[in-house]
Amino acid sequence: MVLFLLVLQAVFVSAIVLFTIAFFIASLYEKEPKAAWMAGAVVVLLTGLELLICWLYGLGFFFHPAGLILLLAGLAVIGYGIYFFGRHTGPNATALKGVEGLIVGKARRFDEREQVFARERSIRPDSEQYEAFYRSHPELAQLDSERRRAGGLLGTPGAIDRPGERPNIAAMEAAFSIPPHFGKQKNHSPAVRLSEQDRPALSPEDAARRVKGFARQLGAGAVGITRINPVWVYSHRGEIFYDNWEQWGQEITVEYAYAVVFAVEMDWKMVSTAPHTPSVAESALSYSKGSWISTQLAAYIANLGYAATANHSRHYDLLMTPAAIDAGLGELGRFGYLITRELGPRVRIFAVTTDLPMECDQPVDIGVEDFCRFCKKCARCCPSVSIPDGAQQEVNGSLRWKLNAESCFGYWARAGTDCNVCMRVCPWSHPRTLPHRIVISLVVRNKWARRLFSLMDDLFYGKKPKPKAPPAWARFS
Ligand code: SF4
Ligand code: SF4
Known part of the structure; x- marks a missing residue:
């Protein structure tokens, strides 16, 4: 005995x-x-x-x-x-409803013209559209013109790593040069579709399996499928890249019922240098990969005989984060990014909208909302104090943590990078080595494990972890 x-x-x-x-x-x-x-x-x-x-x-x-x-x-x-x-401590019913679970009031569709990227990189001062936009949004005029005077969203690119920033900014610019090549090929329309009788016979389950499999084969890290909720379709076009100004302000309609939403992993070693230049080079590389994957995936669906549109940084019809939540890729974190089970928040999200009937995935409860309630590490480490450390609040009809986007972008302009500090310090960002996989499997199912491992993350990695040295090729000093 x-x-x-x-x-x-x-x-x-x-x-x-x-x-x-x-x-x-x-x-x-x-x-x-x-x-x-x-x-x-x-x-x-x-x-x-x-x-x-x-x-x-x-x-x-x-x-x-x-x-x-x-x-x-x-x-x-x-x-x-x-x-x-x-043990399993019970599901979060709100998370299992996806974005619908966050809705507490009337959510209005978001106008792409109001989006900071559209304000920064599309609209030109003294143009007709500029005058029209700031007449209806006078509160943004001063802020935006100050930002333009400072050099735009990234101010002086790589400023934080001067004088050694140039190689990483060269990598960033190289990666950002790729999506424009794909933007014009976003729509895969009837011209390349098969006639009705030539379409392969695919059940919704088989179609979903094939499309998700091909997306993974192309390099997507996580893939899900959802029916498109019209609330998360931009209301009006605001991003103009090819002098197609006749589209500016046009209402956006998506006739397709489905979105294939996928995440591209950002390399952990590069993100772990945030807010320094390797991390912005990695962000750019992810956008490049996303445009490449989404364009091929849309072409694949078109070659199966259905219409499809690639959504990437040169063309978005949908807001990516709500679509990703509804497609079961993960939950919304305190800092406003998606947190996925497989890759944490180290992702950029893309989609293909289509009329190909597919079996849809369901939203998931992986314990993020509960974890974020007491973790607050991103709020503690944010250099511009843009992440709330309090309770969720109602924003455009949904209950969530509201990032102060303007002060966040203010820091981008000072650093000359897209910062990514919140992504770097998040306990969900660790590379998925065996111990972290075990921890995630406990955190997903048990609320006490969330509390324990949040405390242990502070204990082992520090309450305010410092950036790490980059790979040799991306050194900046
Ligand atoms: S990107 Fe940087 S500045 Fe913006 S919210 Fe995250 S940590 Fe704060
Ligand atoms: S750092 Fe903590 S509070 Fe912030 S998103 Fe990650 S888990 Fe949530």
Whole structure:
């Protein structure tokens, strides 16, 4: 009996030691010396404990009532701990409804002309459209002209890394030069569609399987399908890239019923340098990949005989984040980005809208909303204090945390990058090494695991983690 109990505790402790060794190795890979050091200390402590237990066993300690009680108590604590942190603590009904679950009032469609990128990179001062826009939005006129005078959204690109920023800005510009090549090919219309009788016979399930499979084959990190909610279609066109000014202010209508939404992973090593220039080069690369994948995916669907439109940085019909939530890619984080289970927030999102009937995915509850309630790490680390650390509030009819976009963009202009600090520090951003995969699987199902691992993230990685050194090719100093 005593021997059986001792073997049982040794199995439990060995499992913890193995996990901690894996965490130690992962921390070395992540270049987290403090976390590695602490993991090493835990391994030494637990090994010492096991040696002590062996020694006490040799002395016959566990055959005395006091020793047996101590052993049983230790096993009870371990057993209850596994149950307490491993059980499913109940679903978040709001998250399972997708964006619909966030709606508390009347949500209006968003006008693309009001979007900061449209204001910055499309509309030209002294143009007819400029006059018309600022007549109806006088509150934005001063802010936008100041930003233009400072050089636009990124101000002086790479300013934060001067004087060594040029190679990374060259990489950023190279990547940003790709989507314009694809923007004009966004629509895959009847010209390239097969006639009705030549279409392959695909059930909605088979169509979904093939389209998602091809998207992954092209390099998408996570893929989902949703029916398009018209509320998340932009109301009017505001982004103009090819002198097609006749479209500016036109109402946007999407006749298609479905959106294939996918995430492109941003490389962890590059993001971990944020707010420095490697991270903005990585953002640009993701937009480049997204345009390439979405254009081919739309062409693939067209070659199956259906209409499709690629949504990427040179053409959006939909707001990507709500569409991604409805397609089951993840949940909305405190900082306003999507957090996916597979890749955390280290993603950029793209879509293909289409009339190809496909089986849809359902929104998911991965515990993000609950995690964000007490984590607040992004709010603590944001250099422009743009992320709220309080409760959610109603924004355009939906209940969520409201990022102060203007002060966030103000920091972009000062740094000359797209910052990405919030993405870097988020506990969901860690590379998916084995220990982080285990932690995510617990966090997804258990509210107490969320609290525990949020605290441990601060303990092991720091409350305000510093940026890491970039890969050698992307050094800036
Ligand atoms: S991108 Fe930077 S400035 Fe903007 S919210 Fe995130 S941390 Fe703050
Ligand atoms: S850092 Fe924390 S609070 Fe912010 S989005 Fe990530 S999990 Fe949520």
